[in-house]
Amino acid sequence: xxxxxxxxxxxxxxxxxxxxxxxxxxxxxxxxxxxxxxxxxxxxxxxxxxxxxxxxxxxxxxxxxxxxxxxxxxxxxxxxxxxxxxxxxxxxxxxxxxxxxxxxxxxxxxxxxxxxxxxxxxxxxxxxxxxxxxxxxxxxxxxxxxxxxxxxxxxxxxxxxxxxxxxxxxxxxxxxxxxxxxxxxxxxxxxxxxxxxxxxxxxxxxxxxxxxxxxxxxxxxxxxxxxxxxxxxxxxxxxxxxxxxxxxxxxx
Numbered sequence: 001x002x003x004x005x006x007x008x009x010x011x012x013x014x015x016x017x018x019x020x021x022x023x024x025x026x027x028x029x030x031x032x033x034x035x036x037x038x039x040x041x042x043x044x045x046x047x048x049x050x051x052x053x054x055x056x057x058x059x060x061x062x063x064x065x066x067x068x069x070x071x072x073x074x075x076x077x078x079x080x081x082x083x084x085x086x087x088x089x090x091x092x093x094x095x096x097x098x099x100x101x102x103x104x105x106x107x108x109x110x111x112x113x114x115x116x117x118x119x120x121x122x123x124x125x126x127x128x129x130x131x132x133x134x135x136x137x138x139x140x141x142x143x144x145x146x147x148x149x150x151x152x153x154x155x156x157x158x159x160x161x162x163x164x165x166x167x168x169x170x171x172x173x174x175x176x177x178x179x180x181x182x183x184x185x186x187x188x189x190x191x192x193x194x195x196x197x198x199x200x201x202x203x204x205x206x207x208x209x210x211x212x213x214x215x216x217x218x219x220x221x222x223x224x225x226x227x228x229x230x231x232x233x234x235x236x237x238x239x240x241x242x243x244x245x246x247x248x249x250x251x252x
Contacts, residue, residue: 001238005056005069005080008063009045015087016226017060027230030054030120033063049074057237059103061086061227068093073099081105082234085112087153098243105239108188109246110153112228115217116202117246120161122215123204127165135208136183137162137170142193142201150192154202156243159188162204 004021008014009032018041021027031054032045039045046052047150049071054189059082061071068086072093075082081104082099100106111117131137151174165171170188173179183189205212219225228246235249 001025002058002234003030003051004028004233005030005049005054005058005059006032006043007049007059007061007067008034008086009043010036010039010043011062013062013222013226013229015039016222017062017229020223020226020230024230027234030056042064046123048236051063056080058083058233060233062229065089065093069096072096075106076103077107079104079241081239082107082237083229083232084108085225088149091231101243102241104241105244106242107236107244107246107248109228109232110157111200111225112232112246113201113217113219113224113244114228114246114250115219115224116158117250118229119159119202119204119215119217121247123158123161124165126206127162129206130206130213131166134185135206135213136185136187136189138189138207140190140193140203142195142198144197144199145194147194150194151190152192152200152202155190155192158202158204159190162188165213 004027006014006029007121018029021029029043031043031052032041033049033052034045035047037045059080062085063080065086065088087110097106141152141249143152159172171186173187173189199221203214203216205214232249
């Protein structure tokens with residue numbers, strides 16, 4: 001049994017994880033943290049992580065970047081493993097997360113779904129071949145109109161996966177509106193669409209001469225991310241200090 005503190009328990013993702021965990025005999029949410037205390041839960045909820053006095057094996061975080069500094073301090077003091085699912089971290093927060101991984105197990109992923117991480121694994125194998133053959137690379141991501149960060153953390157993670165396979169030789173272009181020039185081969189274009197209730201869609205386009213290859217992942221519900229977060233928490237329990245990702249969970 002893996003005992004979890006759900007950080008951001010009353011947000012949309014926190015609620016989905018709570019529901020799935022209740023039906024999973026191998027995991028239990030023993031406490032939650034959320035500034036919204038108006039939702040009834042079967043576990044105690046604290047308005048601040050610093051006030052939480054419940055023992056647990058791991059924290060699952062689906063909160064907001066403003067809440068992360070306190071979370072990192074808490075997990076560092078208690079050497080408590082943490083699954084960080086919140087996106088849009090600042091450079092300073094990423095550095096703090098790296099420091100935290102020296103003290104406890106940290107798993108961070110821009111996207112928790114099995115499908116997206118499988119796509120990234122595929123991209124590792126084909127990006128160099130297609131880039132060397134002259135294919136241009138573009139990424140288009142679509143999300144609901146309430147998402148505040150753009151491009152998505154997943155789109156950036158996809159771009160990083162491709163770029164690492166290419167020896168970090170590419171430059172990310174987020175806006176072409178002021179660029180009056182032909183596209184350069186060193187570019188990876190990243191475009192963001194926001195509208196309606198789109199859960200999440202990521203399309204990777206390899207555009208060559210007279211042919212186009214498209215790899216696309218569509219999430220139809222938040223459950224795919226919740227399932228991944230739960231599996232990540234189970235994986236992280238009792239792991240030694242270090243930095244992990246979903247590739248470790250699915251055995252890539």
